[in-house]
Amino acid sequence: MGGAAVALLAATRRRSTPPVTSLLHRAARGLHESTAAAEEDKARTRRRRSSSSRLLGPDISDTWDPAPRAAARQPPPRASAVDCESTATIIDGKSIAEDIRKDSQSYVRFKVKGCEEVGIKSLLAELPENCTEDEVVDSVSRFNENPSVHGVLVQLPLPQHMDEEKILNAISLDKDVDGFHPLNVGNLALRSRKPLFVSCAAKACLELLLQSGIDLMGKHVTIIGRSKVVGLPTSLLLQRHHATVSVIHAFTANPEEITRESDIVISAAGVANLVRGSWLKQGAVVIDVGTNPIEDPASDYGYRLTGDVCFEEAVTVASAITPVPGGVGPVTIAMLLANTLDSAKRVYGLSDSTP
Numbered sequence: 001m002g003g004a005a006v007a008l009l010a011a012t013r014r015r016s017t018p019p020v021t022s023l024l025h026r027a028a029r030g031l032h033e034s035t036a037a038a039e040e041d042k043a044r045t046r047r048r049r050s051s052s053s054r055l056l057g058p059d060i061s062d063t064w065d066p067a068p069r070a071a072a073r074q075p076p077p078r079a080s081a082v083d084c085e086s087t088a089t090i091i092d093g094k095s096i097a098e099d100i101r102k103d104s105q106s107y108v109r110f111k112v113k114g115c116e117e118v119g120i121k122s123l124l125a126e127l128p129e130n131c132t133e134d135e136v137v138d139s140v141s142r143f144n145e146n147p148s149v150h151g152v153l154v155q156l157p158l159p160q161h162m163d164e165e166k167i168l169n170a171i172s173l174d175k176d177v178d179g180f181h182p183l184n185v186g187n188l189a190l191r192s193r194k195p196l197f198v199s200c201a202a203k204a205c206l207e208l209l210l211q212s213g214i215d216l217m218g219k220h221v222t223i224i225g226r227s228k229v230v231g232l233p234t235s236l237l238l239q240r241h242h243a244t245v246s247v248i249h250a251f252t253a254n255p256e257e258i259t260r261e262s263d264i265v266i267s268a269a270g271v272a273n274l275v276r277g278s279w280l281k282q283g284a285v286v287i288d289v290g291t292n293p294i295e296d297p298a299s300d301y302g303y304r305l306t307g308d309v310c311f312e313e314a315v316t317v318a319s320a321i322t323p324v325p326g327g328v329g330p331v332t333i334a335m336l337l338a339n340t341l342d343s344a345k346r347v348y349g350l351s352d353s354t355p
Contacts, residue, residue: 063250114334156229179197179200191239191240201328203338205266264286266289267286285320288323309321
């Protein structure tokens with residue numbers, strides 16, 4: 001300690017006063033070095049952000065394209081006289097949106113009916129399509145604060161002008177009977193933890209397989225679609241059962257080859273008749289989660305529901321298959337009711353074994 005003090009004192013005494021030009025030079029050099037350091041810090045921050053973005057991957061939504069993928073990736077041809085006379089295919093956004101609304105309306109009706117059948121009171125808050133995010137969040141908050149309500153769910157998809165994550169995150173964790181809350185999904189991903197709720201559709205897929213006596217351990221299961229509603233939670237749940245899971249999405253290069261190697265195929269892409277009989281190996285088990293509205297004037301609602309799997313072809317190849325409707329849908333509703341019952345049991349301090 002004393003030596004350090006003496007050395008410092010001696011160095012101070014020997015220091016002479018530098019000329020003004022030297023001071024200016026040092027100041028300029030210090031400014032240059034500090035500026036360079038700041039730029040380097042910014043560059044490091046950009047590199048970190050860039051590295052993080054590369055790690056997480058681009059945020060691109062799955063849009064299933066029936067056209068061959070290789071052709072879809074080709075650059076557009078140059079304009080010519082022939083091209084100018086050709087007519088582009090019109091993509092009917094209104095028709096697509098109407099199909100989505102029909103699908104959502106069907107599930108809302110089934111959920112309300114299911115609640116009535118088992119004695120669960122259902123409260124439905126219907127808001128116009130042009131309502132604001134705050135109006136939706138306010139409705140969710142009112143249900144969160146109501147002690148007589150044990151489950152809150154938001155029917156998806158939401159209008160495009162809304163932040164889906166913000167609205168789903170507003171649901172109380174204890175009432176997230178759809179299982180979409182980030183903590184429930186995160187706990188599902190960690191095998192050492194137990195989520196309060198699991199996605200109803202994912203539970204339905206597993207329940208159908210287990211109740212049918214189908215062994216999952218070591219089996220190759222392919223899931224078509226990776227949505228937060230079905231694909232993601234189902235893949236996580238299957239891994240808890242020690243299945244080997246492949247996930248196919250809109251950018252997968254060889255979906256047919258992957259499904260043909262699979263013992264179990266679960267399709268939730270939302271594309272009618274996407275999975276043909278040639279996609280399946282002999283004896284495969286097929287769970288069709290797709291519910292795609294097809295116009296049908298003979299139906300009371302003007303449409304009927306069909307699945308992702310071409311049933312007529314698949315039924316001659318598969319050893320077991322779920323129909324649409326009448327397959328996954330009713331079990332999904334049953335899982336929603338079961339989740340709501342579990343939530344009420346927690347509130348009243350009842351064990352899982354309590355009838």
